[in-house]
Amino acid sequence: MSGEQEVERHDVREDGRRPPRAVVGSHRIEEEMFGRVFDPKILRRIWAFVKPYRRQVQISVMSVLIFTLSQLAIPMIIRYAFDVGLAPGAPAMALYLSVAAFAAAVAVNYASSMVQERSVGKVAENVLFDIREAMFGHLQRVSQSFMDRTEVGRLMSRLQGDVNAMQEFLETSVVSVGDLVLLFGIVGCMLWLDWQLGLLTLSILPVLFLVRIVWLPKAREAFIAAHETNSVTNGALAEAIHGVRTVQGMTRQTVNATLYADKAHANLRTHLTAAKYAQVLVPVVDTLTGLSMAVVVVLGGAMVLDRTLDVGVMVAFLFFIQRFFDPVRSLTMQYSVMQRAMASGQRLTEVLDVPLTITEAADAVTLPDGTPASVEFRHVRFAYVPGQPVLQDVSFRVEPGQTVALVGPTGSGKSSTMALLHRFYDVTGGEVLVGGHDVRRIAKASLGRQIAMVLQEPYLFTGSVIENIRYNRTDATEDQVIAAARAVGAHDFILRLPQGYDTILTERGSNLSMGQRQLVSFARALVADTPILVLDEATASIDSHTEQDIQRALAVLLKGRTGLVIAHRLATIRNADRIIVLTGGRVAESGTHDELMALGGHYAGLYRSGHASFDDRERP
Template identity: 75%
Template sequence: MSGETEMERNEVREDGRRPPRAVVGSHRVKEEMFGRVFDTNVMRRIWVFVRPYRRELMISVVSVLIFTLSQLSIPIIIRTAIDEGLLAPDGRSALIWSVLAFAVAILVNFLSSLIQERIVGRVAENVLFDIREAMFAHLQRVSQSFMDKTEVGRLMSRLQGDVNAMQEFLETSVISVGDLVLLFGIVGCMLWLDWQLGLLTLSILPVLFLVRIVWLPRARDAFIAAHDTNSVTAGALAEGIHGVRTVQGMTRQTVNMQLFEDKATANLRTHLVAARYAQVLVPVVDALTGLAMAIVVVIGGQKVLNRSMDVGVMVAFLFFIQRFFDPVRSLTMQYSVMQRAMASGQRLTEVLDVPVGIKDAPDAVDLPPGTPAAVEFRDVRFSYVSDQPVLRGVDFTVAPGETVALVGPTGSGKSSIMSLIHRFYDVSEGAVLVGGHDVRRVSQRSLGAQIAMVLQEPFLFTGTVMENIRYNKATASDADVIEAARTVGAHDLIQRLPDGYQTELNERGANLSMGQRQLISFARALVADAPILVLDEATSSIDSKTEKQIQTALAILLRGRTGLIIAHRLATVRNADRILILSAGRIVEQGSHSELIAQGGTYARLFKANHASFDDGQV
């Protein structure tokens, strides 16, 4: 262990106790892993995705049947070869015929398995991707409030883990059909060959079922425990990696190592228990197989001796017995797969059932291209949760070309106003009008074309700088993009990047500074070229030089546009044509900078305090 000293070691053992307030990677949300075995509602929903492939599925079920039959035929052919070819006098031709039949059987086996596995594999993959696409597309349209309150990680585990569970289920369900047929086929063949011996041998089958029924719930608990400790350990590792700088800065390595060791050891223990459960059935199955073979040898051998049964039948029995337990084993395994799939399916349908919050009205019209860039709020009341109003009657208008700054403490309703203009949500009462049209009566696409938004957090996507600035404005040429970057003053910084506009941005643009990201998000808004600009000013600290660039860029961005800005910086506020002071969902003051100063109200008080920022301030 590197970099460890005696001092650290002594410290951990202080009082011989573990530090009382130390944990690594804990507190996770647990999810049901297994659902009901069969959930008709879930099945119906999943069927919608399988339906397009029902022809392929039919073919694969048929080939599974043929495949199973060919497998069943092999011991029978061997039996015929022995009894009629080898032991019968002059059986040479029977032997040749048997071998030919064998050749046909294995060719059929080859072809049917090729067809069946290929189709099942492809269909399962297709369905998986279809479900994922449907969910992804749905998430694009669900209400913003759902997205606000749902963690990205949870949605991702729907889109990945749960969808994969469905795929596994589809693949195994076709195989299950084959297993069932194989099981019944073996039983049938044995009874047909010699019903007495067949019944005797089959009598051990219930024993295995019984053992598995007793075993399954216990084993499953052990498997779930192992699975859980896996994610706990993974979580602790991830936390240690993400927070490594804090860990080192606070010298927590030794304490963390001990705590991590606890978790990793617990993980080992649960896995060993699970391994025991997984293995405990192996000797049972082997013993039962041995028992079945012993029965065949004693009873069957007796019958052969008495000439009441052919020796080939005995050989065929021995072959069948060796295949006997495979379908039993895989069927019980598929039982778990199925339960897991139902639990996943349940969660998938939950996502697919999230209501689409905002839809175009049936009679929605497109905002005409020359719509005046005016915004009006008419006595708007709004709440995210029904009894907690966020806006309590907001009235204001922004004339075309005017710049209005919104100022107010966190929770005063600034962001809600911004979201309502773009109709991320619908108002509870009152109306929001853009260019004189109620936003609920126009198509969302045409509304979006009128409004460019710059969010507080300059979110960038993985991809080149060029792609990020162009974003979804496919009609913008490279020259347009460069022009926009030049206009907002981002061109020079982009030129300095290793590959200029073709520089690939890391996750969220991590290879750029906050200020640079903001300038790029400005350029993106400029390329979108909408007459109304809605902007939430960033609060994060930016050095003065970049700050100056951003102020300049903002002025350019606002030129000839209607602007509504959530302002945190004094400079921005002072330059607005009008300032609205919000408090607890109402506009409490409004006017220009000088008017408000003259009024000597809240704004004047804030201003006099000479804060560089209005954020967090008490109004």
């Protein structure tokens, strides 16, 4: 298709066999799409979100009822017009009256449909956004350990797909009320107009219900299959786009095109099957409609001929029949919508019900400005999973203004130590003190004003450079931002960006180099201007030139602050006031570089072996 005649070694063989070790895209693990039709627990939860709008819901339901009545009225008025207004010798007034009634019904129909659809549509949108906001807000407060073990993609599908399913459910629910009323209304009107003819005509109705009940599970299977092959095929395309450089470097184009064609073809087949299922009921509905009309024509016609039925009734019947099957169709559709909504609702409540384990104590204190910025760990024990301790009896103290370097192999508990200080987790035993107070008794906002953190991977947000440096200190002036950027040595490269400080950083700052991102995140911590700084040094290799810049910036950052650094670089470690060597969740050694070297222990051994980094030596 590309017109290139490439010679490829690893082609699909002539006998059509596919390579044994080649796939494109991955099979997605789909979530349960349908739940129970009706789950009172979940409905109650949903109702809690609808409740604030109950007046609008009441109005909607009222107007749906009025709207449905006006729909029922129209054939009835036509019937009246035919029988009274058109009868030979009847006063012309009767016709005018019926037309006036018709016009009135039209006006009611217009007004009620406006009110109903507007309020239903808006309430559904509001509830959707409210649920999303409640979930998002809740996720800001749940424990870090929940966030650690939950994939972002999964949460995003809660916040998007599942929330949308709820919206669909709410919108269709009110409409279904109308459909149900319409269905019963039509039945009632027909029976009222002529119960015998009505019964005969209506006897056809259950057939459609039966057919749909048989059809639904099979059709749904076909629709789900189509949905799945579609996401598999789309996943394969996304993979080809993201991995295009590897594909070309490995000359996999031909194999991949063949494998993709297999998937696309399977997708075509499932979609054609689904299309068949989607269409198969059309002639059934048409046949049943035709049958009902035939009944009215033959029997109704005969009755009109016998003068036992007014011709207007016959006409009204014909109108009702044409409206007859719509509510049946949408009501059976509502069944699937309900099931989908229950499955989604179940997942939504799971998120909303994640317990808040780290909460602010009722008597939490706010540390006054100028509190000495000391940090102390007292016999701290900590485990993410009960029975698997990560920290065991860790004690140390950092005096205000001191910098302490934490070193140790991967899994020694350095990152956990840092996380405990900012109360990402609560200790299992012992206590962590900031400024002499247990962090569990310090107000969250107050703790935030004490501690700033620089994480190993500089994390930036989409937005301008200045917004990123300010982050939540939105009141920081431009001068403050520039001063911070200057101090960490980021100012020059920022000015060289296309729009300087207003340059928009794309996804995670991908338009900056790793070193530049690091410097921006330093500037951000500097603007936060907290007395305590926690820093997880980047392990990612940065070229020697940038590394010098970063070391200089670090010195600026730590000046006059209490610093806790997870250090990987010897330059950083040597500049620390004290070095704490963690192994297996315990403090193994502690002291200055010279002291530890003299001790001749773990630190000295690592140091002498000449590794650039003390940890992240990959396990064999």
